[in-house]
Amino acid sequence: MTTCGEVLVELLEAYGVDVVFGIPGVHNVEFYRGLSASTVRHVTPRHEQGAGFMADGYARATGRPGVCFTITGPGLTNILTAMGQAYSDSIPMLVIASTNSRPQLGTGRGHLHELKSQRALAEGVTAFSHTLMTPDQLPDVLARAMAVFASARPRPVYIEIPVDVIAAPASHLPRKAHALPAPPLPPASAIAAAANACAAAERPLLVLGGGAVAAPAAAVALAEALDAPTVMTINARGLLPPDHPLIAGEILTAPPILAALAEADLVIAAGTEFGETEMYPDVADIRIPGGLVRIDIDPEQLVRAPAADIPLLGDCRATMAALAESLPADRDSGGAARAAALRAATAAALPTGIAPYRRLMETIDAVLPHAIVVGDSTQTVYHANQFYRPALPRSFFNASTGYGTLGYGLPAAIGAQLGEPDRPVIALVGDGGVLFTIGELAAAVEAGAPVIVILWNNDGYGEIRSYMTARQITPVGVDLKVPDFIRIAEGFGCAAERVRSFAGLADALVAAHERFVPTLIEIRADAPFIRECL
Known part of the structure; x- marks a missing residue:
């Protein structure tokens, strides 16, 4: 049976x-x-x-x-x-x-x-x-x-x-997979209407969201056909390579990006909710008075604010490719120059204190340029969201988007490592969040998943501590008793060390990549080499 x-x-x-x-x-x-x-x-x-x-x-x-x-x-x-x-x-x-x-x-x-x-x-x-x-x-x-x-x-x-x-008998059931339907494509008339609007636009702006993450070639083709400055949300990072001249910036509510959205005579948005969690550290109302083309596989999303003037219901890959092919060749809207100005303005608008996090991500890129970086809800991730550009799509994602749960980073990195065993995978975690799921280090060792865990230790919920202080609330419940993470990691069978310089971090990453067991690298937020960056 x-x-x-x-x-x-x-x-x-x-x-x-x-x-x-x-x-x-x-x-x-x-x-x-x-x-x-x-x-x-x-x-x-x-x-x-x-x-x-x-x-x-x-x-x-x-x-x-x-x-x-x-x-x-x-x-x-x-x-x-x-x-x-x-x-x-x-x-x-x-x-x-x-x-x-x-x-x-x-x-x-x-x-x-x-x-x-x-x-x-x-x-x-x-x-x-x-x-x-x-x-x-x-x-x-x-x-x-x-x-x-x-x-x-x-x-x-x-x-x-x-x-x-x-446990019931089921010998009679078929074991063959059903033929699955292809994703939908908007009708030719809708593509034509969007193409006409794009062709007429003099200051177009493109926003790419996580719904487009499977379509890097189509995303590049559309950006270049539009000659439009392009903003990628967190889950879309890597759709355009990090040195692409049309990249405009990373945070939707950075003042220069907000102004560009309001000044564009057409915004084309593919696979994005324009969600609140893309707007750290401040939520803002997004104004798009010049016209909006939205591409989404969810029909309800197309009528949510900001509602589309031209809704394109369909798969982002096929729809972006069809739209790009419908646009006239050799279009010039000054996209590269406009994008360069936006990059400079958004970089100038980044918050103070971001330097150590930039050095952290630069060190990762220098040592492991094609790593998958998986983040928890933690200070390193909140800051990296504002500037980081991975080399490839599906290479930077974290729990600060959407639901925003703690404890995500370590187990999600293990899953990514098992799915992509030939690429290095790094988990960016904080001392507060990692304690939600630190037992999964045992699962990583057991599964042979050599993830690299970079643990930012600020003795508690540092982001919430700062949030309370900024609002003149006496911090309560945020200063935690944290364990000796090095001994805990070693107890699970991992390699572990605390680094005291960015050069030491680079050496630790090289050593971790050559091992076949998970590695925990701890960085103290109050270490001298971190304070020197502030």
Whole structure:
């Protein structure tokens, strides 16, 4: 007999899934019956939240869906935070959970891990959620999930399977992947209308968001066809190479960028929400009086503020390519000169105190120029967001966008490393945030994921401490007792050291890259070489 759980693993293989992040438990062991004979690798985090963050980092680095197995009850509630981060940033994540047997659902009799409704908890952070009531539903429900990831806004999907259904006979089920739909493309008339508006614009401006991250060639083609200064949001960094002459700046609410958006006679925005978390340190109303073309795969996004004058519903890659091909050749709107002026103005507007963070990122680039940099919500990341330009797309992402959770950086970096084993992966974390998920160092050692963790230690929640002080609030709850991170990392089997200069950081990065175990590099925020930069 082949069980439903075994067929699930075979179907995941058929859809190209190569890694599953999960923690086995009494209620979901039947998911694992078929894993040992499959090509799917199982990675065991130390907490279900870590599983979700690993799947998120894997998906962002590779463009493929991250997949998780969880148990009933606490397995789901633990992973919900990670699902919230993925939902906010449009990340493809498939969470498959066990739930109580069908006769026990909704009885309220205190069965192990019982919730009133697991599915109801998941619905708020998913594209859709489904309770599998018979094995026969499995192929179609899994195909629906993969269709979302392939051709719609790629948010998490949650599938729960009662324990009696997981173990039920399913030998009769097909194991073949469904043919998946291609992403949509706007009609030719809409492309033509947008092309006409672009051709008529004298001061166009292009904004690229995370929805365009899979389309670097199309993004460059559109920027150059428009000859437009281009702003890349955090999740879009790397779409244009860092030395491209049309890069205008990094932060939407930098005063020069706000002014450019207001002065442009046309703004073209691809795959961006114009979200508040792209506006650190200050939120501002974005004014686009000159006209707005928006490209997005989500129809609701096209009518949210700022509403599009010309909405293009479709896949960013195909739509940007079609729009670029529709524009006249040899266009000259002075884009490079306008972009250079904006770069200079935004650089001049950067906050004081940014120098040590710039030196940090310059050191990473000099030593490991093609690294994937994964960040937590921490001071190093907040500052790097304002200036950092990675060499490639899918190479700089962090938890300061969207949901803004702490504890993301380390496990997400592990997931990215497992997805891209041939590239160095660096986690930028703070001492406060890393304590949320520091146990995942054990998972990294066990999985053979040699991530490099750069830990910025300021003895607590330094960003919140500064925020309270600036508002004349006596800091409370932000000065933490932090452990000896070097000894903790070594206890997990990692290499670890504290650096005392940027030259020492460079040497530590070189040594870490040559190892086959994770490395933790601690930087004290009050170290003399940091204070000298301020």
